[in-house]
Amino acid sequence: MTRTFFLHIEENSPLIKLHPLLKISFLITVNVLPWIIDMPLLLVIMLMCLLALYKIMRIPLKRLCKFIVLSIVIIQAIMFSYIFGSKIPGRIVYVSFPWGTYVSDKTLLYAITVTLRFLNMLIGSTMILAVLRDIDIIYGFLYLKIPYSIAFTISLALRSATIFIDDYFRIRDAMVLRGVNFDKGNIVTRARNYSRLAMPLMVLGVRRMIELGYILEVKGLGDVKKRTFLYEFPLRPIDVALLMFMVCLVVVTVVLKYFLQVIRFPGWPFS
Amino acid sequence: MDVKKIAITGITAGLCLPLALFAIILVPIPGLPAASGFWIPAGFYFVMTLWFGLWGALGGHIATTIAMGYFFGYTLHIWMNGGIGDLIAPLVCLIIFKVTKARPDLRSRKDIAVWVVAVVISSLVCGLWVHTIHLFFGIITWPSWYIGVLTYLIGDTMAVLAVGTPLLKSLTDYVKQSPMYIWK
Numbered sequence: 438m439t440r441t442f443f444l445h446i447e448e449n450s451p452l453i454k455l456h457p458l459l460k461i462s463f464l465i466t467v468n469v470l471p472w473i474i475d476m477p478l479l480l481v482i483m484l485m486c487l488l489a490l491y492k493i494m495r496i497p498l499k500r501l502c503k504f505i506v507l508s509i510v511i512i513q514a515i516m517f518s519y520i521f522g523s524k525i526p527g528r529i530v531y532v533s534f535p536w537g538t539y540v541s542d543k544t545l546l547y548a549i550t551v552t553l554r555f556l557n558m559l560i561g562s563t564m565i566l567a568v569l570r571d572i573d574i575i576y577g578f579l580y581l582k583i584p585y586s587i588a589f590t591i592s593l594a595l596r597s598a599t600i601f602i603d604d605y606f607r608i609r610d611a612m613v614l615r616g617v618n619f620d621k622g623n624i625v626t627r628a629r630n631y632s633r634l635a636m637p638l639m640v641l642g643v644r645r646m647i648e649l650g651y652i653l654e655v656k657g658l659g660d661v662k663k664r665t666f667l668y669e670f671p672l673r674p675i676d677v678a679l680l681m682f683m684v685c686l687v688v689v690t691v692v693l694k695y696f697l698q699v700i701r702f703p704g705w706p707f708s
Numbered sequence: 709m710d711v712k713k714i715a716i717t718g719i720t721a722g723l724c725l726p727l728a729l730f731a732i733i734l735v736p737i738p739g740l741p742a743a744s745g746f747w748i749p750a751g752f753y754f755v756m757t758l759w760f761g762l763w764g765a766l767g768g769h770i771a772t773t774i775a776m777g778y779f780f781g782y783t784l785h786i787w788m789n790g791g792i793g794d795l796i797a798p799l800v801c802l803i804i805f806k807v808t809k810a811r812p813d814l815r816s817r818k819d820i821a822v823w824v825v826a827v828v829i830s831s832l833v834c835g836l837w838v839h840t841i842h843l844f845f846g847i848i849t850w851p852s853w854y855i856g857v858l859t860y861l862i863g864d865t866m867a868v869l870a871v872g873t874p875l876l877k878s879l880t881d882y883v884k885q886s887p888m889y890i891w892k
Binding site for chain 2: 506507510513514522536537586589590591592593594595596597598600601602605624627628629631632635636638639640642643645646647649650653654658659
């Protein structure tokens, strides 16, 4: 297995052979759809479909384990935010707060809806990240007619993020070996300890930046007006069909929500 | 696009991206998804912007946008708003440095004073931007606006001063050797 962006690539998955444009389009679709949809039942169905896709595409669900802590942090924040800071109209108001917000019978349902949105985005994005290679980012963006320099910058950002994550843990472990405890103390102590990681990280960052600047110059990246590419990814009819399907899915969702008002919150069976 | 600018933007984004994720996990703010009480990457992209100009700020913007939106997609306006706020803040700091003719190596008292004031002003501008947009979108209420701006100001200022000050003081001389350094 090859490591790329935050994960190791699942080389056995049929998704790996997917056209780069389709991978990027799927990533966009899987993040746009939950943002449009606010009907809990539909979001649950979408979540089930995504989990089924993991099985079909032979991507192990354990890939999601490393995001459990992140998910808990985000879900508690969503719940806290909607319970104490929202004004979602409902039939009954249970509690009113002095700062002008209240908890109605629809508040918890809406908070769960937002949580489902987030989970759909996370699970869908992780699935694509599990098969996304550096060249997919660049070629995918190029097919979307995004300039090469921007595609390369985004790819470089994601690639170097992975390297810096390794650096971060290496430096952190070295500091732990020297007796620093990152889990102890109040927020200020913890923040101070973490800020001490900054110096070695920044030295590595600046050194890489200078070296990379020279490397890119030597490779003549800025001088070439019309680039040629090593790989070719011709769009097959099945790729075009899948692309059309994703576009149609987004268009149909927009029409159903904003024009026909069928899939609006709270929707069946809560309406 | 100049290759050096690509290197600055890409590496700054790569450096700040994991730090943004760690900041969200390690010092979360209850009630504000994808926010942190100690925004560690701010210390880095403020410093990168002072050294390398707009491209450092752009790197910070890409990092926070990806970190907050890609993995922690909440709603589009919160995501974009935070990302744009993080682009504005270091640029405000850079403008203050340019206007006052202060230097990022913080050698003189004037430089240090400008740095502290610039960080406070930048964080305040960014906090006002982010929370006023939230208010217009109806995401927060008026009482939360005051709390939000205040926590943003304190959280960002603390992080930038705690992380950025030692970086500027000790690494500016090293960075001066780089052809990307904007203060000649």
